[in-house]
Amino acid sequence: MTARGDADRAARPSKLKVARRRPRLVPRGNRTLTLLVALTVVATMVVLIWPTNAPMTVLIVPLLLGSLLLGPRQLPWFVVFVMVMLMLAIVRQREITPRIVLAITVLYLLCFIVLLTSFRRSRLGVAGVQGESMLVDLRDRILSQGKIPELPDTWLTETALRSAGGTPFAGDFIVSVGTPGADRLEIVVVDVSGKGEQAGTRALLLSGAFGGLLGALPPADFLPAANEYLLRQGWEEGFATAAHLSLDLVTGAFEVRTAGHPPPAQLDAGSGRWTVHEGEGPVLGLIEDAEFLTIAGVLRPGDALLLYTDGMVETPKRDISLGIDRMLGQAESLLRGEFDGGADRLVDSLGSRNDDRALVLIHRR
Template structure:
């Protein structure tokens, strides 16, 4: 008799991760089966009450199990539950002794609701989870990815603020911010990105890109980020997959900085000692359109009291107004807002200027004097 070697036995034995996943699937399936059974019993109870106690139980109560099922059940169980409830509804209609026009209308509306829920369940089958669970997963994914845009903790003497406002006030936007600090803590890199489209239309692409760009930002030197981001977008081969970006590398010890742009509005630098502004214009193509693109760089130094601002075009572009006029207005507004530094500059700036029909993002870096 041949005995398997210890190595072969280890290979045949499921890994701890696979066993844990199997247990999780079993628990999920068992919980959903119990929930489906509870809803079936609830449906039968409602059907009995409607059939035998019509004066005390509204006929429209039959829609309650269908609505609850659409919220709680997964796409595999929900169609069968809806069909079962439609059968109960047909039985209750047949038990009515006086089929008035109102009762027929109520039954027709409930059949229509059941049909809508049934069609929705087929659409949800692409995701594979129930309604509330799918929404929770999506919100959790959004929050986890957007956490990458949280500005890392900086040493004393530095203030970095960011603000993001989406078109229409939705929770999803085509603009996002990603930041990463070096392992030795000496430098920080920040990128502000504007994905093609706006609001919810660009939100899914922005979620994907923010995760990818967050990984690139922490793994590459300053000069390598935009070329790598451009290559990544080209590989996606999206029909509408381009994006503009502005990248800032900052030495937290000396104040030296480098700015690079990819088809993006330029950064602006304010000298605290003289209150003079300078526009940091650099050249670079939009991400995702041109292979082997090259990106120019503008270098400078933030002295104590200086500020530098990165922003998206929603902050400076409006119909029938030149972008340079928008940049001038932004700098003038900042001068006014800086009279009171006790409140956040970025958030106040995003609320005061920019187009309400476009996503708006702004990041402000200040070196305390």
């Protein structure tokens, strides 16, 4: 009896597990579709019962909700269902007036627009709200790559990014690497070919790749490795410019290497003058085995350094050298005695609103 009772008790958990694994009447993925179908049926019944008081346009509500919440596999069938319900509502109309004809036309036109949207969305494979949340997450990941780590109190580092047309996606991005308590800061400012949303996808891929390379390689090897990575992609417009800074936070000694990028500018606190560090380096992604010259210098207390993209200094009607002179003139007035918030002030006052802009301001207090 004891052995049999033990066997029965041992079998009970397995039976419970089997019971728990029974399929649901309505899978979780279809709950939204079921609720929307029920809402459509209720709306249709209201139109059928009170045809003179309830307009057929109430069917727009479930149609709009479906376009936002349903995935690309479910949405086309739901749109067809809404169109069938609309046909039932038309049958019960006592009199077909021009106003009703116009409402019917608009409703069917909206159904076809939602269908076209679902076919385009099928390439992504997610619903509208989910797709938007994914894009927001991707944008946040790009921005997080450029977050400056905690630095000693003697250092101020600010970044500012503006995209063409004010969109949240840009071809300019910043990547920084450093750990709390570390004595070295690595920053790279990148300008991907194109602007706005067109360059945003390439910027996302490159920001992740450059974030992995930055700090994992010696400073002198970063740009050659980034150049090889871009060459392997085989993009038709797969080039980018970059400026890489490696800064010793103890001594203030720095090294800058540029790849087809505007030259960095340094403020000498003793003389109050800005110096442009001209360097040579080919654009990333065009030439194999490219070599990049090193610009070395020291940031003393009171000094500052600017890294920026061409959107800050270049416009169709102005040469880049004149744009650099204008930027440094603005820096003299906007940063005089107050560096906090200086990056945003410079970006907002300079550059073209039709081009992406990025700037890094480093100040040794």
